[in-house]
Amino acid sequence: MTDKQVPVPDRYTAFYWENAALGRLAVQACEECGHVQFPPDAVCESCQSQSLTAQPVTGRATLYAMTVIRQAFHPAWTDSLPYVIAQVQLDDAPGIRIQTNIVQADPADTAPVPPHPAERKYVSPTRMASGSGKSALRTGSP
Known part of the structure; x- marks a missing residue:
């Protein structure tokens, strides 16, 4: 088997x-204009400033789309x-959508259509074996 x-x-x-x-989630924020962005970049997408900093976010999000992965690429x-992935829009970082795993979902019970857009979820980083983090989605409060 090959390592991930x-x-x-x-x-x-x-x-x-x-x-x-x-175990914290953070996005990139511009110190000049206040714009938040993800994924991180060298300059602000809004004003092109290089004055960027980390901004913690709660991880509360709206489920935008999801799918079940059944084929290993x-x-x-x-x-x-199989496993479930989703795209969510962060509540406290308007306009930012991130890709995440849904760790509490049973792929057999997951409908093949997007859920109601107002369904709230919570995104929290989880540790990988290497000690680095990846995002994982779970239902409920922080």
Whole structure:
């Protein structure tokens, strides 16, 4: 079996992975105009400033779309099949949608259509075997 690849942080994404390893979720915020963005980038998407900082977010989110993954596109994921992934919009970071696993979902019970857009979820980073973090979605409160 092949090991699952883990992200390699760079100078733009290191803050995200450091926070995730501590169980916190953070996005990038511009110190000049206040714009928040994800994924992290070298400059602000709004004003092109390079003055960017990490901004913690609660992880409360609205489920935007989801699907069940039934085919492994890399041999390392074969043992994880099937699993559910989703795109969620963060409540306290308007306009930011992130991709995440839904860890409490039974793929057999998951409808093949998107859920009601107002369904609230909570996104929290979880530790990977390497100690780095990945986002995982769970229902309920923080």
